[in-house]
Amino acid sequence: MIEERGIDMPVAAPKKAVILAAGLGSRLRPLTDLRPKPLIEVNGTSILHNALRNLAAIGVEEVIVVVGYRKDAIQYACGNRFHGVEITYVESTVFDRTGSAYSLWLARNMLLSGDCYLLEGDVFFEQNALHYLNIVDATDVAAVVTFDATMQGSAALLSASGLISTFRTKQTAADLAESGPKLFKTMNLLRLAASTLRDLIVPALDEVIGSGATQAHIEELLAYLVERRGLQLAAACCDGVKWCEIDSAEDLRSAHSIFADAAQSLHPDRA
Template identity: 70%
Template sequence: MTTNAPKKAVILAAGSGSRLRPLTDLCPKPLIKVNGTPILHNALRNLEAVGVEDVTIVVGYRKDAIQYACGNRFGRLKINYVESTVFDRTGSAYSLWLARKALLSGDCYLLEGDVFFEEDVLRYLNVSDALDLAAVAPFESSMEGSAVTLSEHGLISEFRMKQTAAKLDADGPALFKTMNILRLNSTTLRQTIVPSLDDIIGSGGTQTYTEELLAGLIERGRLQLAAVRCDDLRWYEIDSADDLRIAESIFATASPRSSDGSFEHPIVG
């Protein structure tokens, strides 16, 4: 099934990347290079390739470097910047709240600025205009961070924060790593996501993370987030020097593309 890809995207890129020091002492994490390509440039090129026209980047740590590296236009993309002046003491939900004007402008891709991924991840997320979609992949022993379980219908049923290999339960439900790449439709953004962000920030929850926001909405039955499995695609979230080495190994060779440009959507869930 072919759908209309969102024309808007928001990238959260305000953090200091402390776990990547000393690499991030002078360079913000989104500009760390994987085999010569900055993480953020890879994301922007992929967004441009699927038809995005307008990207809002939330910046904070070494914001000038990001603005210099990306400019006001990147290829055919128009780039807008929103600055967080308190990036060192707030969570990603606060950065998302700062970008609420962009979130209210229509269907939107939402990305974290530390994920290196191939273009087809975004194409997989175009399986439906109606659903809210999150890219996931099997949780492997080398990974850590937020994980999810899936319902029999392919919906995310539960978030599990701060997962590590040591916490994996061989007898428990299958865990999937959230890739921090989502596609959210305009109705959900307007009626659920932005009002919830307003409530959280208004009540002082400035250290909340986006995953915690989503987890709470799912738990309360206010959000149905369909998982799009990207098991066959290359990607990696880069938080540490070990992550960077793994990402460079994964992307050591160019990604093959079909000569006729044909593409089949994956099954959701």
């Protein structure tokens, strides 16, 4: 892994964040028939409220939320200010037929305004995940955990120096057994520097969306930038941090179990 600075010596933490929260959440139906996935609750706290509280706790001042499916419910639940964080909404009107890269492209003005965090709106996590992003001595960082047999989805391989060397999509326990090198599950939490956003991320988004590939996902974009454009994306290993990517009813049940002691684990500053 990339060298860590230590909890008392973090890098300058971004004051801005982008949360992608436009999707249909179809795998969670019927729970998402009447409410968007980011408002699904884990032990009484919605996925989106948990993210906003954790961002506020580490000093984030401004968040753009990309909304689409049942956008009014999200705007009503969060308003223009939540826990001291100013919230701006960007609407995707084609959320039902576009991928996460398109949602990110809609937020490109925020991406061009400085360092920022990037979060997917289906990740329920404790605050320490963001601290781990900030203690890695690197310009751009992605949160990862060791891939195990209970996981599936996007994964990454790391170089000897702790940089992500490639991304793999749709990984399962079978892939884990055959992978050879150690696999790491991506948590869909990133810290990105202004220069990277300006010089690599936004131009690549313009290229992808301009080419008509509106169904592309962020993992595909990052894989292209890492493998073809020289993006040096460090990995912050968050093994031991409580988190859950919630795509299905089974994931939600797991989240309820993982965060059964949520009052303490989600907000250590209040313990």
